[in-house]
Amino acid sequence: MNFSVHFDEPTLDRLNLAVERSGMTRNRIIVTAVQAWLAQNEEKDWPETLKAHFRNPAPELTEDTLDFQAWRSALGAGSELRW
Structure with a gap:
């Protein structure tokens, strides 16, 4: 363009x-x-798997419990955390 x-x-x-x-x-x-x-x-967003995890009020009751370390790769290497 x-x-x-x-x-x-x-x-x-x-x-x-x-x-x-x-x-x-x-x-x-x-x-x-x-x-x-x-x-x-650009506005950063949480990975979809992490958002889905927190939408579930009782994630420990699901078969698909989130590996909390898995979302780190979605942030990319060297990403500065803002929280």
């Missing part, structure tokens, strides 16, 4: 310098920056 983005002159100058330093295109730098911003700022 294509769309236009308008930058002020100082930002455009900095972007052009980054292109020279990195050898990447302006578009690639912008895409990378947006992806990084989204990864950092």
Whole structure:
């Protein structure tokens, strides 16, 4: 998908310098920056198995008791916990 983005002159100058330093295109730098911003700022959610576990008021009565360590992999390596 294509769309236009308008930058002020100082930002455009900095972007052009980054292109020279990195050898990447302006578009690639912008895409990378947006992806990084989204990864950092998108709302995180609990894994579905963990949400289902806590929806059950008596999880110890089910055959499918949740392994509480299993949800850790859904957070990804190095994820910063915010609770």
